[in-house]
Amino acid sequence: MKNKIKLVALSILLAFGSVQAQSMDENANKQEYVQGQKSTYLAGYHQNKMGVNCSTCHPTDKVTDSEREIDVSCQSCHGSYRSLGEKDTQRGKPISAHKGHLSISSCTTCHQGHQESFAYCNNCHIFDMPMKFGRQKIPYLPEDLGQYDNAAPAFTEGSVQSKY
Numbered sequence: 001m002k003n004k005i006k007l008v009a010l011s012i013l014l015a016f017g018s019v020q021a022q023s024m025d026e027n028a029n030k031q032e033y034v035q036g037q038k039s040t041y042l043a044g045y046h047q048n049k050m051g052v053n054c055s056t057c058h059p060t061d062k063v064t065d066s067e068r069e070i071d072v073s074c075q076s077c078h079g080s081y082r083s084l085g086e087k088d089t090q091r092g093k094p095i096s097a098h099k100g101h102l103s104i105s106s107c108t109t110c111h112q113g114h115q116e117s118f119a120y121c122n123n124c125h126i127f128d129m130p131m132k133f134g135r136q137k138i139p140y141l142p143e144d145l146g147q148y149d150n151a152a153p154a155f156t157e158g159s160v161q162s163k164y
Contacts, residue, residue: 042133043113057113067108074107095129097121110134 046052057073085099110120117134121127
């Protein structure tokens with residue numbers, strides 16, 4: 001009987017300790033995004049400047065691969081891709097990533113909450129589209145594009161004359 005009581009008491013202590021450790025870990029993560037090195041990223045900005053908490057963007061305990069639940073949270077404050085594209089046009093932006101030719105499936109394709117954001121369009125294009133909380137250039141792109149000025153093909157379709 002004494003062993004059974006000890007086992008129950010030990011189980012309760014372990015469970016309590018696990019909950020405490022998880023809570024401490026969550027608090028440490030929150031501190032990292034609010035005051036730490038990652039506070040300059042999008043999540044830190046939203047917490048520090050907008051006063052939102054983690055559950056505003058993360059309404060569920062688990063994040064799916066598509067991050068659709070985060071997308072719904074983004075659009076509840078910022079509007080749909082279509083409305084964002086219209087706002088970009090009204091602001092005179094020549095290029096709007098929000099109404100591109102590819103169907104971007106999630107806001108987090110470009111806008112990362114917990115790391116540097118990245119203009120996804122620049123995987124294929126070289127657009128001058130500065131991005132808050134991130135970068136616009138692809139990392140392996142040479143900064144001096146002038147080195148390609150003389151990179152014209154040796155001949156073009158119209159320059160080849162037929163022998164017949």
